[in-house]
Amino acid sequence: MKKLLRIVIICAAIILGYLILFPFAFQYKFKINHPPLALHLVLNTENKYNMDDLGAIRFVQKVDTISNGLIEWHITPIKNSKSSSVSSRLIYKRYDFKSKLKFWFSSNSDFEVFKTLNIQIKEKMRSKNNEISYGVIQNDSLSINQCLCKSFASKITEKANVMNKNIDLIANYIPNEYKSAPFLIVKELNFKTNHIKFDFCFSAPKHIKIEESDGYFITDYKGFYKKSIDFKGNYNDSHFGWAFLMNLLNEKKIPTPFVETYIDNPFMGGDDKNWTSKVYFNNDTAKTIDLNHK
Numbered sequence: 001m002k003k004l005l006r007i008v009i010i011c012a013a014i015i016l017g018y019l020i021l022f023p024f025a026f027q028y029k030f031k032i033n034h035p036p037l038a039l040h041l042v043l044n045t046e047n048k049y050n051m052d053d054l055g056a057i058r059f060v061q062k063v064d065t066i067s068n069g070l071i072e073w074h075i076t077p078i079k080n081s082k083s084s085s086v087s088s089r090l091i092y093k094r095y096d097f098k099s100k101l102k103f104w105f106s107s108n109s110d111f112e113v114f115k116t117l118n119i120q121i122k123e124k125m126r127s128k129n130n131e132i133s134y135g136v137i138q139n140d141s142l143s144i145n146q147c148l149c150k151s152f153a154s155k156i157t158e159k160a161n162v163m164n165k166n167i168d169l170i171a172n173y174i175p176n177e178y179k180s181a182p183f184l185i186v187k188e189l190n191f192k193t194n195h196i197k198f199d200f201c202f203s204a205p206k207h208i209k210i211e212e213s214d215g216y217f218i219t220d221y222k223g224f225y226k227k228s229i230d231f232k233g234n235y236n237d238s239h240f241g242w243a244f245l246m247n248l249l250n251e252k253k254i255p256t257p258f259v260e261t262y263i264d265n266p267f268m269g270g271d272d273k274n275w276t277s278k279v280y281f282n283n284d285t286a287k288t289i290d291l292n293h294k
Contacts, residue, residue: 026090026111028118032125036075036084037191037243041218042124043073047194053088055247062246065113068092073273077247082134086122090114131273134231134244140228142259142280144221148173148208149201151215155194159184160236170202178205183261186220188252191243225259225280234272235262245279255283 032039036057040049049059056076063071074087090110150170154162167182180203188197201221210216229248231241237256246254258281264270 028088028115030086030118030122031078031083032075032086032122032123033083033129034054034240035082035243035247036077037246038128039073039075039084039121039125040085040191040241041157041194041239041243042121042137044194051252055250058059063113063117066090066110069110069114071114071117082244088118094202128237128240132237132240133233133273134241135230135232135244137227137229137248139226139281142223142225142228142261144183144185144203144223144259146204146206146208146218146220147201148204148210148216148218149199150217151197151199153195153197156189156196156239156242157194158193159196159198159239160234163235166200170200170216173208173210174202174204178203178208181262183259184259184290185223185257186254187257189242189256191246191253223257223259225282227283228278228280231277231279232274235275238277241277245281246257249283251283255281258282 036055037049040057040059043061047059047061049057051057054077055075058072058074061071061073063069069092070092072088072089072091076085076087077083078085091116148170150166152162152166154161163182163183163184170182171179182202185199185201186196187199188195190196199219204218208218227244229241231238231244233240242254246252258279261278261280263276263278264274
């Protein structure tokens with residue numbers, strides 16, 4: 001009996017010591033058919049991530065409805081696929097004995113908040129499966145000459161709203177017979193801070209003249225690009241394609257400037273999952289696929 005009691009006391013001491021000395025974590029795992037940074041963008045968190053050489057990212061999220069815990073996310077690209085594995089952990093801080101102990105009782109709501117958040121994110125990412133699709137890197141060419149532009153800075157996740165608010169204002173300067181699809185010249189892109197600087201542009205005829213006011217300007221842009229990748233889906237989500245491209249390049253950033261063009265006109269309607277945008281960029285080491293090869 002004394003031996004059994006001694007074992008119980010030792011086990012209790014080990015458990016108690018663990019709860020007191022070490023962070024407590026509960027883990028949730030699932031897969032997404034998107035690059036790791038897509039989930040970071042969907043969460044729209046301002047928490048900066050760390051990226052390793054394989055493209056996996058880690059970051060910590062503070063959730064207001066979890067009293068004294070943090071959610072640690074680890075998203076890893078799955079080799080030779082467009083998918084990623086997601087692992088999230090609810091972590092209570094060291095020495096937070098009260099929260100760790102309460103976790104096991106029904107009065108504690110942290111686990112439900114944590115589980116609900118993961119299910120919501122998993123379903124949101126799954127809903128994107130039928131709404132967007134990623135292309136492949138191709139040898140291509142794009143040459144830009146004179147264009148009418150206006151510069152903007154915004155969150156990456158808000159760039160489409162900025163475009164929608166300004167497209168008519170810029171297009172009004174272009175004569176109808178010269179109007180073509182708009183494009184972005186992305187000058188700075190920082191996924192860590194969800195920040196972008198870009199010029200929103202239309203190709204412009206040589207004879208066009210405007211008063212360079214309200215931020216509008218004409219520039220003779222000498223950019224030439226040799227590679228491209230397509231993205232299909234609502235232009236609100238085209239930055240998912242940028243995250244996917246970064247994964248394909250196995251880089252921690254996309255070389256800037258790069259150009260995103262819009263093939264379909266959203267104002268003409270149609271199913272937005274078929275809208276096509278194309279990113280033109282330069283990267284000598286990017287592996288390409290010849291779509292014309294039989």
